[in-house]
Amino acid sequence: MGLDKHVHTLGTYMKQRYGSKIHKLTIDAAFTCPNRDGSLGLGGCTFCNVSSFSAEHGSKASVAEQLAMGKQRRGSKEKRYMAYFQAYTSTYDEYAVLKDKYQQAMDVSDIVGLCVGTRPDCVPDDVLELLVSYQQEGMEVWLELGLQTAHASTLKKINRGHDFEAYRDTVVRARALGIKVCTHLILGLPGETPEHAQQTLDLVLDAGVDGIKLHPLHVVENSTMAKQWRADRLPLWDLDKYVSTACDLIRRTPAEVVFHRVSAYARPPELLAPDWCGDKWLAMNAIVENLAANGGQATALTERRIAVAQG
Helix, strand or coil, rough: HHHCCCCEHHHHHHHHHHHCCCEEEEEEECCCCCCCCCCCCCCCCCCCHHHHHCCCCCCCCCEEEEEEEEHHCCCCCEEEEEEECCCCCCCCCCCCHHHHHHHHCCCCCCCCEEEEEEEECCHHHHHHHHHHHHHCCCCCEEEEEEECCHHHHHHHHHHCCHHHHHHHHHHHHHCCCCCEEEEEEECCCCCCHHHHHHHHHHHHHHHHCCCCEEEEEEEECCCCCHHHHHHHCCCCCHHHHHHHHHHHHHHHCCCCEEEEEECCCCCCCCCCCCHHHHHCCCHHHHHHHHHHHCCCCCCCHHHHHHHHCCC
């Protein structure tokens, strides 16, 4: 595919550290979300249907059992892995419960670290200290924060339940402890333009970040957005607009920032629209072509700095 030639990818980062490819295994540890259980709100974010991205959603298997099943699907035993706590808000529980579930993953011999996906407003200091303890044991640790956008009006529109300052606060606390932060951004949220996405990225870079995940907005079954889409009240970006915007963001990003993902897809029947999000490689191949033709990560920033230095 060639993405590594133009983007500082997680695959490249991990291979440089461990000398071989490290595979991610997703885990649904039966967490919930304050935006679903009534603590903050009900119904969740308007785009959310976790079953669309978590193959294990609803599984009653333990963390260790899910990891074993994930490795079996991968085939070869000659591999090492990252445990990815993906579904819902994976820091939203009692400290003892979190520690038990994280430790189940850490106790698996070929696990080299963990990624913990969560909301910016659900990361207390004791959880950060717990993650630091794994890092001090030599484990690779990433805190993945679902920001989606920095714009207050959009956050309210999608029922996110937090603001950008909550995100900034968690980033500052996490990175002060040496924990790497990966920020999730959704391009094409209701009412947003490519300029909104650029403004969000600039604010994220200003706050400090170690990794980024880019996602196109796509509509999945059993989400609030599904109702809006069926009522023809939800315009969606086409492939060209997503690709051009994603590539612009990649070029604006400093070379040391790691891209964990530059696109995403969903499978029918969960996926309702747009159709191009049902093809795993369509956006990826188009992004590689754009970057090859117009420059890759940090190219535009580097050229701008050179021009400024030359007067």
